[in-house]
Amino acid sequence: MNRSNIPEPDLDKLLKQALKDNLPPEAEARMNRQFLNLKRTLDRPEGAAEADEWPWTHGLFRKEILAVASAVMLILGAVMHLSGSQSALAHSIEQLKVIITVSMSLNHAAFMDCTVLNPEAGGEGTSYHVIWRADGDARVDMVSAGGAQTIWISDETISFSGSAGGLIRSMPLKTISPGPVWQPAMEFRAPALLAKNMEERYGLMQTGERTGSGEFLITGREDRQAVEITIDATTYLPKVLKKYALNSDRANGDRVCLMEVRFHWNQPISRELFVPGP
Amino acid sequence: MESATPLNAGLMESEEDLKSRRGSLVTDDRTIYDELIAPLEAKMMHSIWQVVRNADMAEDCLQDALAVVWKKRFQIRLHPNPKALILKICLNAAYDSLRRLGRMRRQTDLSPLDNAPAPPDHDADRDLEEREIAEQVQQAIRRLPRKRALAVMMWLIHEESFEAIALALDCSEITARIHISRGRAQLRKWLSHLCRSSRQEVRNE
Secondary structure (H helix, E strand, O other), X not given: OOOOOOOHHHXXXXXXXXXXXXXXXXXXXXXXXXXXXXXXXXXXXXXHHHHHHHHHHHOOOOOHHHHHHHHHHHHHHHHHHHOOOHHHHHHHHHHHHHHHHHHHHHHOOOEEEEXXXXXXXXXXXXXEEEEEEOOOOEEEEEEEOOEEEEEEEOOOXXXXXXXXXXXXXXXXXXXXXXXXHHHHHHOOOOHHHHHHHHHHOOOOOEEEEEEEOOEEEEEEEEOOEEEEEEEEOOOOOEEEEEEEEHHHOHHHOOOOEEEEEEEEEOOOOOHHHHOOOO | OOOOOHHHOOOOOOHHHHHHHHHHHOOOHHHHHHHHHHHHHHHHHHXXXXXXXXXXXXXXXXXXXXXXXXXXXHHHHHOOOHHHHHXXXXXXXXXXXXXXXXXXXXXXXXXXXXXXXXXXXXXXXXXXXXXXXXXXXXXXXXXXXXXXXXXXXXXXXOOOOHHHHHHXXXXXXHHHHHHHHHHHHHHHHHOHHHHHHHHHHHHHO
């Protein structure tokens, strides 16, 4: 249709008339309720965690994904009912579902802050503080009896303090890698790496053991260590990861914890901390 | 090379110093809400309403939009035009809602006016006509490709600049102009009969 046949003012007038701004008080009140709900969640002491859960329970994916998930569960339920091996199949599905969900949550994280306690490293209790943000930057602070050191890792570069202390040097990751003393922290330097380890290395064997309200436990093995990960049941993000020596398992009473990692997720971290420097 | 094992040498900083430095630099969620969402509450509600024009749908849309905004709050804070991006998210939710409504109507074959409350007698014809026009405009908007629809709505409802629209849609300004131009051309084509009748009304008056 030729533009001159229908002048623009007609179209604009028509569109503005059809999309006019006459929000009725009832609709306004109902929409205001949504803002209040979110604000109320944020104002509660436990608000931060709940607010991260908020999109999942109040909106995003609420209808479509839940509907699809329900349909899938119904079909799987029917399959399990008709087949003989109910428990094994259900168990596998449950494991798979949990691991995929945790992996997705890890891959969608925006910020990570975790503390790695590794009593065995260096022999005298070494701790690491790892911070990461979604554009790929990470910073690892190591505190040991020998002092504190920091490295900064970006996509291609690693930065560190020179032996003189103050001078920061950057080198391509291809040409240098952190020494063995940094290794305990390296597997937690990015959520995607943790997700990969959970899927491929930890050989998760058991899921669903409740450890308290709002959490559940998944367990696995890595070499000669037992791996236990406490997952937040609302965000599906890890809260605590522990590794134990396998030969000191529950039968002997106290288990020897080789590593404990505590995670905090999606709390904004200043970009200043990711800039290499004193 | 200054040292054979450069990573073992380092900055001497106590754990307490590190903790206190980080604590002061963390931004809490309430601050994010106050900075990002609070100033736009009214605009978010009005822009959703202008498109969906139904209280149930508007509430659902706002819920969806808030969920997306909250999930992407850190990216939004870093965006060059957070306001335009948030309003685009609202219009996106409204557009999704219109499309869902269209699908639902096709499946159930319900008239859009079946469930609407009856207007008062004296304004009955006028209200009915307005609602029919609004319905046809909504149908036309939901037929547009997503980016075209969003660009037209941002331009028309929010009167955003081409630059702001481009930033919100993550495209160049030229592309934003093309989206608007093509979107309007399509709307003109689909709504031509309404434009003619509106011209006729003016002539009769």
